[in-house]
């Protein structure tokens with residue numbers, strides 16, 4: 001019921017935005033890799049890279065492996081740039097910003113889920129249409145590359161934007177292709193009003209043998225424009241979780 005209300009509210013937001021005319025970008029921007037001081041476990045494959053090329057981008061230096069970085073915490077996230085709700089055209093995704101904050105506060109490694117075939121539009125209305133269609137189709141869009149060896153980690157933060165009251169379907173591709181047990185999983189979202197939108201419950205359903213810790217929901221507009229506030233929420237949440 002709560003989810004239905006949040007989807008309806010979100011649909012109203014999307015329609016309102018379309019009716020008012022959105023701040024469509026003159027020049028679409030491309031999806032960018034995250035900039036962070038945290039160790040990135042594998043170089044992020046470009047959307048164009050073939051599976052062979054992606055395999056060839058596996059870490060070459062010992063410094064890039066989780067063992068070498070000494071981190072037992074991983075942050076996995078999906079995030080989009082381009083035009084997003086109420087923030088105009090962005091060159092770093094809202095969820096990417098939060099993911100990087102978590103990594104810098106905890107010393108975690110970061111791993112971005114990128115689509116194998118980047119079919120996602122860079123204009124907001126078109127992106128919402130594609131996201132909705134994927135949800136209706138229960139699509140499982142492929143992601144590029146391979147996740148790092150998760151056995152090296154005790155705690156895995158997993159974050160994404162809320163898409164139509166749920167995880168973007170590509171995250172279910174990740175869940176269904178990535179067995180994880182006996183670890184602590186910590187969900188986080190960015191959103192335009194729907195909060196965590198049941199991310200914790202669906203993560204618990206996907207990973208019944210893991211402990212699901214209390215999640216964090218961050219307004220996408222704050223991630224982009226009010227980072228001091230977000231950093232302080234992230235710090236206090238991490239503190240409550242014992243980090």
Ligand SMILES: Cc1cc2nc3c(=O)[nH]c(=O)nc-3n(C[C@H](O)[C@H](O)[C@H](O)COP(=O)(O)O)c2cc1C
Pocket residue numbers: 006007010078079080081084085092093094095096124127128129130131132160161162163164165166190191192193194195219220221
């Ligand atoms: C396809 C799509 C569906 C969305 N659905 C919702 C929703 O149901 N509820 C909500 O609060 N926000 C929704 N949003 C807004 C995003 O969750 C929000 O702008 C988020 O911060 C974007 O993060 P990103 O830049 O990391 O992709 C949606 C956005 C898109 C593109």
